Amino acid sequence: MPRTTDPHEDDLDTIPPPQPVFHIEQALLGALLLDPQHLGNVTGIASDSFSTAAHAALFSAIRSLPAPDPVQHATNAKWLDEVLTAAREHARGLSASYLHSLIQVCPWPRHASAYARIVEAEHSRRRLCAAAQRLTQTSRDTSAPQRVVTTLAEADALTAVVDDIAARFPPHSGSLPRTPAPTPATTHNEEAVEEERLLLATATAYPSSVEHMRWLTPADFTHPLHAGLWQCLTTLTRRSIPVDPVTVLWEAQHRGLLDTGARPRELLDLLDGTAGSPEYWGERILQRSVLASAHHIGLRIEAFTEDPATTAYQLVVGSRRALADLSAVRTRWQQAASPASTSKAARTRATAAPRAGPPRTTAAPTARISR
Template structure:
């Protein structure tokens, strides 16, 4: 998240909007390094990209660009400070000498520079995680690309990889579950195109129930309209039992499941499953694709909620984000099964060659084997 340019004096700082706690950690670290440049070695894992304030990032980069000063000279002359300021102003023109003095005053203890650096890395992790979550949410609603599902899964992989990297940077600790209230699921799109495709799936499944038995990758919760999901569950129950499937038998099964209590009349239900068009697999993939995008969007919103809560530590962000992605991972596995090519039919077993005759003593016609053995002696 970008922050305003550094204020010209303390009064400007008080007049601006409240800044996050990491902003003051950035100020404290920069003040420590301005006072004691040799401490740059203790924060070698930090880069200018970790800073949220662009002016702070420019200052930190300038400290690595300008050769370090001699300690005795630095205590007597501001030569290094002036060079750092001049270099940083190429990227942040609002910087001035008074702000550098304010940074020095903002540092409680230069010896705590490493602790300030850890806070800055944590702040950068929070901002970057939120950025990945926002990109994931955007991918789920972007209809300009050729394949929104593929783009969504690509962003999911990027976010998951970032979480894995964070897990190696921030060790776990007790009480790592975030307590942030989760946003509720967004209402599913129930426009006429969506509901029409679900109705076509139900009719096609009724006409071709043998294909439904191979569609274990589709579940009732994937439907935008719960009634359609319940009807699909009725269909699959009949198909897996090997019972006859037609509009009448579907009506009977739906009645036992209490679906007629929703206000749906028997005639309406039979009409709903009596006009097949296309294959069940085709319409089922479209239903599952929308469910995949809906789960990804919800996971992105939940991760953003975690990053918006400043009480969450980096490890809490990692744990909460992984849990938010768990349901998406399950739907993704079903999506991959739906797209997998059908398994080739099993090959018939090759005919076995006749067993070779077992070697033994010669057989004399008319005599048993034991006698033939005696004759050969």
């Protein structure tokens, strides 16, 4: 018979137990309440470093009030009453009994600086997690007018958080996180597939542009077949071999792309039909790659912070390595979007001699599609 839930029954099993840092915060506050003189040894933290509003209010009250005379503090609770009154302005649920329980649970008041160091480390973890979540959310925000610019700004903010944590906790050599990296999302995007097809067809028709698009790599493509065909195009242009759908098909055979189930006629049809310029479609593909990389890197760093076994030192090393991957994609994006590369590619298309081939069914791309 199913168990009937009593609305007046307290189901304490549904309340998660407090994290270890909660008990460490209690020990720190207990040490400061018992011996306020230890506050001078507590550095690197502020009221927002604590995980609960009550603990934050208590620490703020302790810091704001003058330290009592040690002899008088040992004989009466006047200073504790002043701390409680000040803290209650921000946390009304505090009681005198809770302050006394904090004093009782503190093992060694002289270890206050060590407790504060742990609180600082856990606060750094929460800060890093929040910054990583902002990066992840921004990379998926389709309402932003300039998604790449906004996303990279959040990446810079995340980098600043990592640098600040590194200044507080200089990383040790070889201290990499042991947390497994999350699997990249492989959602099907028909718009991305179509843009990749248009790039391949247009680049096959105007291969002189491929030489100046080294900022685009096979890893930027969402479809493995399209990534392989882009490798075929870059290989043919690098070897100065004539480029057309037939030569690309031949190169694709050598690379084993036909073994994936693609038929020769399908590849020839895919490489036919141009629109716009290769640079335009390439930038579209690279833009999507930047956003996807930022999203995945945000998830990686968030996974580091959610692993309680990851130390502050490992958070710094792992986050910097993840951000380095985003920096590489960012550099290629800046190369693609720079006016110098745009004007150079435009001059190349204007002066290059047209290759021999069948009559065009679409106009040659004399300029980029306006965005």
